[in-house]
Amino acid sequence: MIGSDIVNSLGGGSGINSGSLVEELVSLQNAPEAQRLDTRQEKLESQISDYGLLRSALSNLDAAVSAVSSSDTFDAKSVAIPDTSLIALTKLDSSAAAGNYRIKIEEVAQAQSLSSGSYASKDAVIGKGEITLQFGGWNAALDTFTVDPEKTGATITIDDTNNTLSGLRDAINEADIGVQATVIADGSGYKLLVTSPSGATNELQIAVAEDAGSPGLADFSFDETTQNLTQEQEGVDAQIRVNGLLVSRDSNRITDVVEGLEFDIFNKSATEEINIGISADRSIAETAIRDFVEAYNTFLEETKKLTDFDEETGEYGNLKNDALADNLIDQVRNYLGNSVSGLSDGFTQLSNLGIRTERDGSLDIVENPNEPNTNFRAAIDKNFDLVRDLFVPTTESDNSKVKINGYSGRTQAGSYEVVISQDPTQGVFTGDPLGFPVDTTGKDYSFTVAIDGVETASISLPDGVTYNTGEELAAEFQALINLDESLQAANVTVNVAINGSGALEFTSEAYGSDSKVVFGPVGGDFGDLGIAAGSGVTGKDVVGTVNGEQAFGYGNILLPAINTKADGLSMTITPGASNATVNFSRGFAGGLVSLIDTFTRSNGLIKEHVTELNDSLDEIDDDRSELERRTEAYRARLQSQFIAMEQIVSSLNNTGSFLDGILDRLPFTAKK
Structure with missing residues (x-):
């Protein structure tokens, strides 16, 4: 102890345990402040812990509220179906309409399959060039193919890296268009078996442009002029009767015959009917x-x-x-x-x-x-x-051409007047009228086209084909353009049709000022089709107001102005919509979910307050450091004072010793 050292260094002193006394004085001085800080820290830590409990209680309430805010909860359905080997239910959605449905399976869907000639091995060389796969339907004689313009095929390059039977198989599979290619050993050799997706209009036309210096790829042709592959089975649509109405689908997975009900079909039956009952489940x-x-x-x-x-x-x-x-x-x-x-x-x-x-x-x-x-x-x-x-939150529009897509946390419940002053339009290129038939033999019908600013590679109508109608030519154009890799990567598509004047009309699927169709360099004979290089008519963005305030239009999407009551609503506008009244309510549950979210979200009020409490805890640490600094200063001052005291006492002790017996030594008082 420092106090003991003082006494020892001075060789005596007052006899007081100064070290112990200093610590007691320091403790008495610090006790009120230290206790205040301890109490404050304990309260803050308890509050932070209890805010965790409060957040947890809110989260549990939020989970229950979310359940009653979902439309699926109130639209829930139950289904009754007898035991059958013909179909199996895979999904019952809340959107399913209640009722009874008699299902009869008259035909199951089948995929077209094509086989090649026989090769000595899987690694046999097959030549080089390009293979173009298109979807559509063949007639019974396999001499006329009708392209399905709504389906996208692929163009595959065969070069030194994949010019084998197995390389062609892998290239077709990697195109990822739903076509399955396999190499099968049939006992006499190896054959390529190409299987399309099921359905009568998912059959394949395979056109080949082989390199003159590396022939052999043409052995895989299957088009209207050359068919070196053999059709093993044709594509067939599924045929289903629903309450007597015959419907066709290209797949055995049926997703849209009865809204909200999905099922797979396995077998057909001339006699068996399956009765499916769908009812609302309010429980x-x-x-x-x-x-x-x-x-x-x-x-x-x-x-x-x-x-x-x-x-x-x-x-x-x-x-x-x-x-x-x-x-x-x-x-x-x-x-x-x-x-x-x-x-x-x-x-x-x-x-x-x-x-x-x-x-x-x-x-x-x-x-x-x-x-x-x-x-x-x-x-x-x-x-x-x-x-x-x-x-449940509800959105309503009294005009079917003004559709509410969604809303945000900023959107306030209420009724809003929407006025459209400019319809959204699509970019379109219209050619000149042309006559039919159109024969491509010996013609240069090559071209490039940019859709919505995305330019295609050079495209050509196939040589040696005759188009007897405008619909056939339009379907071919649409399929070839939408096959382009750049357009597919940008998710850009075009619709091609013959208008009432007999002219080709190319229309971007997008709306707005970015929607346009521009033909670039074209072949020498392309003018025969009524088309010259140049731009068509650019599309327009929708223009309108919401509750009298100018809204933001992009394409066919209209968004109310920021910081208005309707802010956050998103509406799709169909051409011809002049005005509409739209209503929005969050519903009881939706509003409560929004209220709870203001407190519990990551940057919500609870998070902010807990941050403030933690900051206060940090301040307590700073206060403790300051208290410790003051404590050390006070301790040092007391020790200095006690050292001075001990020095004075020691001096007095020495003086006392000197004076002790002084009378016996003075001349007139000394003992004789």
Whole structure:
């Protein structure tokens, strides 16, 4: 101890344990401040912990609210189907229309398959060049092929890197257009088997342009002039009768015959009918609402422990009188008693369907049939659509040409007037009228075209083909252009048709000022088709207002001005829409989800407040460092004072020793 050292160094001193006394004085000096900091730190840490519990309670409530905010909850369906080997259900969506459906399978879909000649090995050399695969349909005689312009094929290059039987197989598979190629050993050699997707219009035409110096690739041709492959089986559509109506599909996976119901078909039957019953399943929504009420009551109970007197612990919660926690709970409780914005009739608040607030703030479901106007059971059984509209966000437009695509957290519930002053249009190039038939033999019908600013490689109509109608030529143009790799990579497509004047018309699938069709260099005979290099008519962006304020238009999408009440709405405008009234409501659940999100999101109010609490904890660390600095200064001052005291005492002790017996030594008082 420093105090003991003082005494030892001075050889005596006062006899006081100065070291112990210094520490006691320092402790007495620091105790109030240290206790204040300890108390403050404990409270802050408890508040941070309790905000974690509050966030958890909100998250549990949010999960229950999210369930009743989903349209799928209220549109849930159940299905009844007998045992059968003909079909298997794969999906029942909430959009399925309730009803009974008699299904009869008259034909299953089949894929076309083509086989090559025999080769000695999988690595046999096959020549070089380009192979173009197109989808469409062959006639029974296999001498006329009709291109399906809505389906995209591929052009494959065969060079030194893949000019073998297995290399061609891999190149076809890697084109990823749904065509399957395999090399099969049939006992006499190896053959390439090419299988298209199933369906009558998914059959293949395979055109080959082989290199003159490396022949052999033409052995895989299968077009209207050369068929060196053998058709093993033709493509066939599935034929299904639904309540007597015959429909055709190119696949055995049926996804759009009965809306919201998907199934696979396996076999056909001339006699068996499958009866499928689809009905609304309201029990899903009822359970979700009951779960929400229970979740809210649990939330209320848990938050009371954090902010009110807890009878279990006999103490007040750490968030008592915390402004943010009180505000959060008040906002949630008040929301439950308010009417839902954007709903003007029907059920507009929870009390309308028999959910009432008790004196303690909890919710109670009224099941009493003697209260017909506020009975939950009656609301579910008799007014289910109104219950749905109360909970689920809704968007409505009184004009089918103004479609609401979505909304954001900024969008406020309400009714908005939309006025269109300029329709969206597509870029289009229109040629001159031409006559038919069109024979490409010996003609240079090559061209390049840019769609929406994306330019194709050079494209040519196939040589030696005769197009007897405008529809045939338009389909060929559309298929060839949409085959281009640059267009496919940019997800750009064009529609080609013959207009009423007998001219080719090329229309971009996109809308707006970026939508355009521009023909670049064209072959010497291309003018015969009524087309010359140049630009067509550029498309226009939609122009309009929402509630009288200028909106932003891009293509056929209209967005309300930023920082307006409608901000966040997204609308698709179809040409011909002059005006519309659109309505938006978040619904009870959607609004509560949005409210909870303002507190719980990553940059929400709880996160901000907890950050402030952590900053206060950091300040306590700084205060402790400052206290320690002051403590050391105080300790040093006391030690200095005690050293001075000991020095004085030591000096006095020496003086006392000197004076001791001085009378015996003085001349007149000395003892004789």
